[in-house]
Amino acid sequence: MKSAVETLNPTRVRLTVEVPFEELKPSLDAAYKKINQQVTVPGFRKGKVPARVIDQRFGRGAVLEEAVNDALPKLYQDAVNEGEINPLGQPEVDITELKDNEVLAFTAEVDVRPEVEIPDYSGIEVTVDAVEVGEEAVDEAIEQLRERFATTKTVERAAAEGDVVKIDLEARVDGEVLEDGVAEGIDYVIGSGELLDGIDEAVTGLEAGGSATFTSELKGGSAAGREAEVKVTVNSVSARELPELDGDFAQLASEFDTVEELRADSRRRLEQTKKYDQATQAQEKVLDALLGLVEVPIPEKLLEDEINTRKHNLVNHQLSQLGMDLETYLKMQEKTEEEFEAELREQAEKGIRTQFVLDELVNKEKVNVNQEELTEHLVRRAQSSGMSPDQFAQAVVESGQVPVLVGEVARGKALAIVVEAATVTDTNGETVSLEDDEDESEGGETGETEAAAETAAESGEGPAEESAERDEKTEG
Known part of the structure; x- marks a missing residue:
């Protein structure tokens, strides 16, 4: 087999391959064998039809096509190895010449991994943010820890920011209740921004049993992105109580005995x-x-x-x-x-x-x-x-x-x-x-x-x- 590589551009080459016909013999034998298993010819047992009969009945061209399709992947890979190229993706193959008992020639265009020159990188200089932790950041971390250990207590008053309300939701689009637009018994912290836009304003000031309606764009579900009329009903209002920031809390929330040790950690x-x-x-x-x-x-x-x-x-x-x-x-x-x-x-x-x-x-x-x-x-x-x-x-x-x-x-x-x-x-x-x-x-x-x-x-x-x-x- 002869092959040559032509560079079309820095990321694409064309392989030109010429194959002597004798190198196709294994694929031709395999083609006859495969066709033999697929056809029935009167007077011959299945799989025992002579090659000349297959040529007469089904045409030498069908055998050649099968043989070439069988041989091409290996021939292409051999040309790739010989040309020492690094292909990306699948090649575009074009049979340029096929003469029975003489020669097979084809071209294959394929993208290749480009040659990359790595320059001296020792001079690279970059600037990053400094590691600075102020008292405010520590305070915020401690406050978040207190939030994790917060308890709730049901109250008989109007809901306010920071309260936990248990609510039911019903969303309507064009006056119709959505199949996936009903939810019951959701716990929501007012001001957390974790649900729909407008819900904080709607529930603030409501007592248990109260309801309100507001308009909001749905963020998910079957009507995601559409405006919906949402009815929210408050079932209960609970006030959140944060634990005192003292030694007992430090021992509850960590392995430390004092608040000072907790802050240092x-x-x-x-x-x-x-x-x-x-x-x-x-x-x-x-x-x-x-x-x-x-x-x-x-x-x-x-x-x-x-x-x-x-x-x-x-x-x-x-x-x-x-x-x-x-x-x-x-x-x-x-x-x-x-x-x-x-x-x-x-x-x-x-x-x-x-x-x-x-x-x-x-x-x-x-x-x-x-x-x-x-x-x-x-x-x-x-x-x-x-x-x-x-x-x-x-x-x-x-x-x-x-x-x-x-x-x-x-x-x-x-x-x-x-x-x-x-x-x-x-x-x-x-x-x-x-x-x-x-x-x-x-x-x-x-x-x-x-x-x-x-x-x-x-x-x-x-x-x-x-x-x-x-x-x-x-x-x-």
């Missing part, structure tokens, strides 16, 4: 959270800076596939679970369809560029993933998916997605290398040591590496992951 936890947020912010900014240094051409077809995949997942999975369509979603987001499409394209482009750059960095830095790192990553992914680690691992193995998870960990480690080489300062001008954050984090160094991977993911991993899956299928 709250401050430490807030600082840890801010350090983690600071590290994540550093990773995001370093990634953006790295992408700004690299020219990455993107295959247009791959980009369109990524956009369509992202849009499909949003509409058919995320929004459908909320009983919402795209039009309603865009209205709630106050975006036009053009703005939405532009954002989608931008996110998909960044996702693909991120994967190409980090994958090249993995190769350049010879990043390896060990079993422990993969297992820790798998456990975290299982937690975020709501599955047990065993269930998630089984699903990953059965769907052939282990290489995808390995790629996620490797890209996270590659990004961590760039972050380590970068100069990170906070808004106070202080140098930020992310190594210290890694030591203090619950997950240690691997935990921070995982945060880096997820930062890259948030830049558009959905499409990038899909392309990784396609790479595995095409290259494998």
